[in-house]
Amino acid sequence: MLPVLLLTFLLALAAPALVAWWGRRAFWVLALGPASAAAYALASTERVAAGDLPVSSTPWVPGLDLSIDLRLDTLSWLLLLVVGGVGALVLVYCSAYFSRDAEGTGRFAAVLTAFAGAMIGVVTADDLLLLFVFWELTTVFSYLLIGHYAERKTSRRAAMQAIVVTTGGGLAMLVGLVVLGVSTGTWRISEVVAAPPTGAAAVVATVCLIAGAATKAALVPFHFWLPAAMVAPTPVSAYLHAAAMVKAGVYLVARFAPGFAELAVWRWLVLLLGGGTLLLGGYRALRQHDLKLVLAFGTVSQLGLIVLLVGLESRALALAGLAMLGAHAMFKGALFLVAGAVDVATGTRDMRKLSGLWRTMPVAAAAAALATASMVGLPPFAGYVAKEAALEGLWHDATHGGGVVVVVALVAVVVGSVLTVAYSLRFLWGAFGTKPTAADGGAAEPTPVGRRSWLLVLPPLVLGLLGLAAGLTPSTGERLLGPYAASYPAGEPGHLVLWAGLTPALGLSVLVLAGGAVLFWQRRAVERLQGLAWSPRAADLVYRRSMRRLDDLAADVTGATQRGSLPVYLSIILVVLAMAPGAVIASGLLGGSTVVPAAVAWDRPAQAAVVAVVVAAAVLAARARRRLKAVVLVGVAGYGNAGLFLLHGAPDLALTQVLTETVTLVVLVLVLRRMPTYFSDRPLAASRWLRLVLAVVTGAVMMALTFAAPLARVAIPISVDFPEEAVEFGGGHNIVNVTLVDIRSWDTVGEISVILVAATGVASMVFLRQRSGELLRLSRADADGLGPDGHTRDVWIAAGRTVSPARRSVMFEVVTRLIFHAMIVVALFLLFSGHNAPGGGFAAGLMVGIALTVRYLAGGGYELGEALPVQPGVLLGSGLFLSAGVGLAALLTGNEVLESVIIDLTVPVLGKVHLVTSLFFDVGVMLVVVGLVLDLLRTLGAEIDRQSEQRSRPRSTEGVA
């Protein structure tokens, strides 16, 4: 089975190329896919009939227990035959159907072939989830095929409607399948059906499965998508919307019926949906004038009939249903193909414009007559055998205490069959009959006939003859289909026969044929009556109204939630924070359910002093109206934080906080000096009060959270083992640093990636057109006319002459000269000692950054370029590469990713060297941080300088630059 499946999908992949090479003839090759499926089914006939079922299992996603389990039992065999046989014939038909210059034939061929593959998967899958995967694939391919003429609005709308309805049902079905899998503990369909769940799980699964089947098989109230899908090319209507895809819904019902048909909810759903569809489809088919629409509503009706038969628990009905399934695929497929041939020959499908075709298209008419005979149930055709078996089974059950369900079903089948006879005759007469003229009642002149082709009439003729052949050999059908019907839970086994004597069923058949003939004879009266009566279009209207409401609702929700105001969004978030966790904590603390220990005023008295500074700075910063004042106050609060870290016993944090705060402060001042001195005034006092309230509440909630969080800790923290691990595996004594570069180094890799992204973002916002500006070297400065002018000399720093004399400060240059190298040395010390003492890559990088900042402040952009003539992108990239690369290198030595290796060496001059590979990780971190600071200085510093200078002296240096 798997090779058949793969072959079909491979052909689908190759289809566009094949069509491009060979044109329409490529369809002959593509037909090999479904043909191989049919051949496989035929070859397996005896094995299946003997109960020696072919199975195959290929692992697919072991983590999900998902494997490609395929199984060919009688039901699968029948459907595989239908899918493969009709598919091959339809593909051959396609090779003559479309004109040579038709658009999108390659895509059409690919999708149609892929659909055949998905369908093969649906009917052979023995895994619940695999079934769903193929099921949804058929939905998607059906969508693409209905919307084949994507430039037509009608096609797009019908395709959208079909996919919305069928996907909705498909999702419901997925829920049902999961319920089945979880409640039974197995994902094998055959095992689930053999041991179905009971109770609520069974009811939920039943409703969900029937919902899936009803949308796929176009049962009421979801039937409306199928007639609308007639916008698809006719071969698609024949294959998907008559023979194969809609049968997937029937297949689902038949597949699970042996396990579920005895449930009351299943029985009533099947009766209501099946019976209702049977009657509604037949009733509406009587009013159509388009050949395809007659067939479409007829298909809706017949699908209802088959679901009714295979869905009830009786064995006799199941056998009749399977026979009807096969018969329907043959006659309805044939009739659609004939409708297509008529369309090709005459350019119309409107039966009011067609006349006298039985003379001009005799072969097509013969094929249609064979198929119609099967559809109305004339002996000795397959349709007759199936319908006779159905009537016999229903009559038997109804007269032997089958209950109200069977009686209702019997009435529905009889009435539905009368309607079937009427619309079948209407189709045959409408397509091929000679119509009287409106004026004098004489025969109308025959419709002119254009292109005809053997390939357009041969496939329907084959299907029509097969219907006759199957009807003539009913006992073979009974033998082959019987095993599956026998798996149904109730009733006596049924029989497929041509002549069973003068039974009540025969009487009903005669009644059906006579009633149908009368309805057809009195068609004008029937049509008039239908015109007066209520027309059941409600489902379509409900669908369209609900889609419009959904659009409206979506727009309303968007309009209501997306107010477009940042403060509103933030307020909502904060209010939720205050309401949800805040309320819980408040109730816990006030309600007494949380044990509140005696308060500790401070860990160390110095904390109180530092906190006083922090609090004052924060409050003043919030009130400040001057930008720089606010920035400085925030900086004070930050340095205060560093003090608190130090007092808490976190020297690494204190060091990093001080360095970060310095860089932040410098960068903020660099930018803000270009911006207005004061914040713009906002006169809305009310909003200020609102903000204040929210701020106080949030602050209080955060305090409460901070109070509650440590109290909630009951387990021994994971960090208890860190000291030991740090020394043994990390080779270092500074636990925080070892945590960063070894124990939790993945976090750090993520973090430096964030830094890289942020730095790149800053650069892209300031250097508008490129990743970064060019390197500002002194040679550039000379070219820009900033060279030596006699007044200035470069005694202390490299690029002092590029700064205007009024801004230069000799003291600053001297200090810079003195401390720059010292700072670099300190940075290196922090880097190398960081593993055992406070320090590390972050601190070292920040220290280098501050050293560079000093150079920049003293000598401007050119000085920075001389101090570190590298593009920041290079530093960022190589830093990340080094950190992550060290991690990968560990893989080469057979360790885990990012695992450290400790190397102890004795080097002649240095003495004993203790080298841990995570040092290189730390070097990478340092490079990234240096890259960030360099990027900030070059963008928010030098580039903003350049831009504002350009603004202040327009055009003077433009020409040179």
Added chain:
Amino acid sequence: MIVLENTPSAVLLLAVGVLCGAGVYLLLDRPLTRVLLGIVLLSNGANLMLLVAGGRAGASPVVGNAPADVRMSDPLAQAMILTAIVITLALTSFVLALAYRSWQLHGHDEVADDEEDRRVARQAADNAPAYEDSDAAETGETLDEEAATVYDQVVERAERLRAQRERDERDQHGPQGGGAR
């Protein structure tokens, strides 16, 4: 047996509360610079909170630095805070660049309301579609009625044009016979 010493000190709680409150107050304002300062204060508050959540103060977490009987402060919380500090620096720079760009483009750094969101809300209030979608428009016909008007490309273009011409000519010569029913 390790005893968790988690009782937070009151002054740290106060610092967390005030930093967060002041941060939120700034965050809700319109000028991006104030939003940015709010983020910085809020981050400081959050870092302190993490610190407190890690347990009470203790010796610095360096092996061999403190006597064995002195409790060490929690290194895991500290590593997380260290990461957070540096990320805050990156975030600060980014928002700062945003503020600068906003000032460069608009002459101010205030966060303006999103006009597009307002437009969508207005359209929704009027029950007008927010975007053009002719496929969803009502045509009065049901889709199956429309399906009868759709034909496949089965005749080549030249042939199609010829047939059309012939039909037009026939129609001019008088009403066509054979209208069924």
